[in-house]
Amino acid sequence: MQEAFTCRELSLLTPLGYQSGDCGYCKLEGSSQRTPNSRASYYVKSKSLCPSHYQLLVDRGWRRSGTLLYIPDVARSCCPHYTIRLPASEFKPSRDQRQALNRWNRFVLGERYIGGVNIKYPKSRSSKKQDNNTFDFLSVIHESEVGQLKPNLEPDHKFEVTLEADNFTPEKYSLFGNYQQHVHHEGPEDISREGFKRFLCSSPLHRHTGSQGQRYGSYHQCYRLDGRLVAMGVLDLLPHAVSGVYFIYHSDVEKWSFGKLSALREAALALEAGYQYYYMGYYIHSCKKMRYKGDYKPQYVLDYHSGGWDVLDDDMRALMDRRKYASMSRERARHPQQIQLDKPEANGTDADVHEGTNVVESHTDAEPETIMHPVPTEAYMSGLSLLELGMPGTLEVSELHNKVDLDSIRVYLGRNNTHEMQDLVQWETGAETDKTTVKGVIAEFAACIGPDVAKDVLVDFSRG
Numbered sequence: 001m002q003e004a005f006t007c008r009e010l011s012l013l014t015p016l017g018y019q020s021g022d023c024g025y026c027k028l029e030g031s032s033q034r035t036p037n038s039r040a041s042y043y044v045k046s047k048s049l050c051p052s053h054y055q056l057l058v059d060r061g062w063r064r065s066g067t068l069l070y071i072p073d074v075a076r077s078c079c080p081h082y083t084i085r086l087p088a089s090e091f092k093p094s095r096d097q098r099q100a101l102n103r104w105n106r107f108v109l110g111e112r113y114i115g116g117v118n119i120k121y122p123k124s125r126s127s128k129k130q131d132n133n134t135f136d137f138l139s140v141i142h143e144s145e146v147g148q149l150k151p152n153l154e155p156d157h158k159f160e161v162t163l164e165a166d167n168f169t170p171e172k173y174s175l176f177g178n179y180q181q182h183v184h185h186e187g188p189e190d191i192s193r194e195g196f197k198r199f200l201c202s203s204p205l206h207r208h209t210g211s212q213g214q215r216y217g218s219y220h221q222c223y224r225l226d227g228r229l230v231a232m233g234v235l236d237l238l239p240h241a242v243s244g245v246y247f248i249y250h251s252d253v254e255k256w257s258f259g260k261l262s263a264l265r266e267a268a269l270a271l272e273a274g275y276q277y278y279y280m281g282y283y284i285h286s287c288k289k290m291r292y293k294g295d296y297k298p299q300y301v302l303d304y305h306s307g308g309w310d311v312l313d314d315d316m317r318a319l320m321d322r323r324k325y326a327s328m329s330r331e332r333a334r335h336p337q338q339i340q341l342d343k344p345e346a347n348g349t350d351a352d353v354h355e356g357t358n359v360v361e362s363h364t365d366a367e368p369e370t371i372m373h374p375v376p377t378e379a380y381m382s383g384l385s386l387l388e389l390g391m392p393g394t395l396e397v398s399e400l401h402n403k404v405d406l407d408s409i410r411v412y413l414g415r416n417n418t419h420e421m422q423d424l425v426q427w428e429t430g431a432e433t434d435k436t437t438v439k440g441v442i443a444e445f446a447a448c449i450g451p452d453v454a455k456d457v458l459v460d461f462s463r464g
Contacts (some may be wrong), residue, residue: 009048009050009206010048010050010412010456010457010458011046011048011049011053011453011456011457011458012046012047012048012049012252012378012412012457012460013043013044013045013049013445013449013458013459013460014044014046014047014459014460015044015047015441015442015444015445015459016043016044016045016463017042017043017221017435017441017444018040018041018042018073018380018386018389018391018444019040019041019042019043019380020037020038020039020040020376020377020379020380021037021039021040021041021376022037022038023038023039023077023078023079025078025079025284025286025287026038026078026079026287030322035411037376037377037380038077038078038375038376038457039072039073039077039078039079039376040072040073040076040077040376040379040380041070041071041072041073041077042071042073042386042391042394042444042448043068043069043070044069044070044445044448044449045067045068045069045460046064046067046069046070046204046460047067047204047460048204048206048437049069049203049204049205049206050205050206051205051206051208051216051217051236051237051239052204052238052239053453053456053457054069054124054236054238055224055239055240056084056450056452056453057069057071057449057450057453058238058241058243058279059083059302059307060302060307060393060449060450061074061081061083061084061302061392061393062204062449063081063281064204064236064245065199065280066198066199066202066203067202067203067204071393071394071448072282073376073379073391073392074304074325074331074392074393075324075325075390075391075392076191076373076374076375076376076379076391078271078286079284079286079287079375080284080285080286080324080325080326081277081282081283081284082282082283082285082301082302082326083282083283083301083302084266084279084280084281084282084283084294084299084300084301084312085241085277085278085280085299085302085309086180086277086278086279086280086292086296086297086298086299086300086302087276087277087298088242088267088270088271088275088276088277088278089206089271089276089302090298091137091267091271091278091296091297091298092137092263092297093135093137094295094297096128096260097260097263097264097296098135098140099256099259099448100256100260100264101140101141101260101261101264102140103256103257104144104206104256104257104261105140105143105144106146107156107157107256108155108156108157108159108225109143109144109155109156109157109158110155110156112154112156113149113153113154113155113156116150116153117150120150120152120153121150126216136403137268137271138266138268138271138272141264141265141268144159145159145160145161146158146159146160157225157226158161158224158225158226158227159223159224159225160223160224161221161222161223161224162221162222162224163215163219163220163221163222163235163269164219164220164221164222165207165219165220166200166201166218166219166220166234167201167220168193168196168197168201169226170365171229172196172200172201172220172222172229172232173193173196174229175229175230175231175232175248175249175250176191176196176200176248177191177196177250178250179248179249179250179251180248182251182254183248196360199246199326200220200234200245200246202227203217203218203233203236205217205218205236206220209448212274214237214273214274214275214463215237215273216237216238216239217236217237218234218235218236218237218245219234219235219237220232220233220234220235221233221234221235221262221265221266222268223249223258225253229250230250230253231247231248231249231250231253231258231261231262232247232248232249232250233247233262233265233266234246234247235266235269237273238274238275238449240275240276240277240278241270241275241277241278241279242269242270242273242275242277242278243278243279243281244266244278244279244280244281245265245281246449247259247262249262259292262461263280263296266278266280268298271313273396278296280293280296280299281293283299283301283312285317285321285326286320292318292334294312297312298312299312300312301312301316301328302329303327303329304327304392304393305327305329305330305392306327306328306329308328310328316328319331319354320427325392327392348359373389375406378458383435384433385432385433385435385440385443385444386432386444386447386448387400387432387433387444387447388433391448393448394444394447394448395446395447395450395451396447397432397433399447400432400443400446400447403451404446404447404451404454404455405455406421406432406439406442406443406446407420407421407422407427408421408422408455409421409442409446409455409459410457410459411424411458411459411460411461411463412458412460412461412462413461414458414462415462417462418458421438421439424438426438427439442459445459
């Protein structure tokens with residue numbers, strides 16, 4: 001059973017606010033209709049972050065890139081980002097995923113080794129029948145690793161997978177450079193050590209080991225073939241989940257479907273180490289190249305309005321095709337009689353349906369709604385607080401009043417100088433919906449991170 005996790009260190013978050021920008025997924029899709037500033041997110045920066053706080057943020061729709069954390073405006077962005085998660089104990093690899101794993105194992109082990117095993121360690125007829133009818137996921141995932149080999153038999157290659165601290169090494173940087181050039185077609189001038197450190201080695205998450213040996217924090221899962229680093233997964237290990245941040249591989253092993261192998265390996269880590277879920281990052285339904293994440297089943301999609309989770313099935317995909325932004329809870333509220341939808345995941349949140357009035361619906365079957373600043377640029381340039389814009393995943397003003405004590409949120413001013421917001425001279429002169437005041441900045445910040453995180457973190461206004 002998963003042990004309880006308690007933060008030993010403080011989380012420091014600096015609000016950066018709501019910002020618009022260009023969409024990389026439109027570019028990935030090769031869209032000729034791409035327009036500048038077609039996506040938007042709310043951002044914070046973190047010097048120090050407790051894994052339990054980040055778990056809460058992830059379950060509200062947040063992700064991180066280095067020390068930058070963000071939650072996308074799914075209602076206005078051209079390519080809505082849906083948080084998805086896979087219950088580790090329910091995962092069943094598909095046929096092509098099993099084939100990719102078996103093909104890699106055969107390459108590493110070689111026919112001579114496999115033939116030797118069949119001769120020296122023959123299986124009974126019943127064992128062979130069982131192997132043909134079942135797939136032992138965890139056994140097969142480790143089959144070609146050095147520590148699992150049969151004695152006195154030599155494989156064609158030596159394969160090792162280790163979980164290491166997310167520290168910078170020249171070996172990792174070299175792999176990153178090869179990946180960025182061959183996969184993302186960047187030039188050498190676009191790749192730097194500082195950029196690599198900032199992106200994949202600068203996690204603000206605290207690394208801890210729990211009393212039961214469970215790891216928390218950010219790690220590099222390193223794949224070495226014959227002693228050479230050929231692939232690396234950047235992982236965040238959280239109280240309830242293995243969260244994949246990024247994955248890189250060398251062009252020499254591209255033909256072995258390392259994208260599939262890494263996802264299988266990370267799902268296996270979650271299952272073996274007792275993490276309940278495996279998070280693959282955002283599911284981008286509008287980008288065909290990003291839909292592969294839905295092939296790892298069963299995936300559940302976070303509903304930014306209700307806080308619950310719905311299975312990513314044909315009904316959900318059809319809704320994503322039909323709506324600019326899909327929310328099952330809103331769909332149930334619109335059509336309680338006509339629509340037949342799967343229930344949310346049993347252990348999801350039973351939060352009330354968040355029926356905002358500003359979510360964009362551009363389809364003919366949508367009910368009439370107030371459309372306020374339907375594109376990111378307009379929303380950003382309006383200067384309005386997210387409390388007024390109604391971004392999915394954020395608290396409304398009434399919820400903020402009921403769930404968050406803004407006066408008691410703590411602010412960090414450096415050198416162990418900590419105060420409550422109500423101690424600040426300008427605090428009472430501000431308005432919650434005025435982004436030009438301290439109170440407005442903090443209200444928007446609290447609405448985005450949610451009540452559970454807001455009561456525990458320090459807002460970092462220091463420069464150190």
